[in-house]
Amino acid sequence: MSPERPGVPPQADDWQRVSPKYVGVEIVSAAIGALVLCGITVPFIVLGTWFGWPALGLAVVIGVLNLAFAPRRVRSIGYRLRADDLVFRRGIMFHRRVSVPYGRMQLIDINRGPVARALGLAELKFVTAAAATGVSIPGLVESDADALRDRLVSLAESRRIGL
Missing domain, CATH: 2.30.29 (PH-domain like)
Structure with a gap:
């Protein structure tokens, strides 16, 4: 039961949301994280290690997923x-x-x-x-x-x- 309205259960729309513009902040943060993660793999590619290119591919996939989920993360706040x-x-x-x-x-x-x-x-x-x-x-x-x-x-x- 809601303390604001006795006898009435809390509704989902009682939640205050953050600004939709915050998606921009999340996208910039995710993009910077993806670039750093990809940058970490570059020395392994230059050195010719066997896992350099797969690591870069994994970093790109993680970065794309992080960017794709940014709007949903903002809506969950x-x-x-x-x-x-x-x-x-x-x-x-x-x-x-x-x-x-x-x-x-x-x-x-x-x-x-x-x-x-x-x-x-x-x-x-x-x-x-x-x-x-x-x-x-x-x-x-x-x-x-x-x-x-x-x-x-x-x-x-x-x-x-x-x-």
């Missing part, structure tokens, strides 16, 4: 603000869901990488006392990231007062 916590999800094959109680948030940070900054996007990072719950929501529009940070800071402060 979402978050939901509930009464007492923020729930974050991501993943295609390996699903990850993390619930971060507002009262446990110690630091809420906004990061902007060069590609994301060019697209007007930002990443919101949460730091809690538990190292394993490090959560970051990538691909937020900068103004949305600022507004969400301010809202979460006020929620975190109000929850800590009650402790």
Whole structure:
């Protein structure tokens, strides 16, 4: 049952999605990774080792698959603000869901990488006392990231007062 609406189960459309422009960041990241992976195989090809060309072929296949799945990876990212916590999800094959109680948030940070900054996007990072719950929501529009940070800071402060 949903804490926001008692008696009503949570719906799939309650999840907030990241910006579709974040696909561009994922594609650039996947392309750079593919180029590095292919670059690693070049010395083996130059040295004439038997596995140089197969390794390059494998690197190309991995790079193409990584590029092909980039849009689906972006669509799998979402978050939901509930009464007492923020729930974050991501993943295609390996699903990850993390619930971060507002009262446990110690630091809420906004990061902007060069590609994301060019697209007007930002990443919101949460730091809690538990190292394993490090959560970051990538691909937020900068103004949305600022507004969400301010809202979460006020929620975190109000929850800590009650402790």
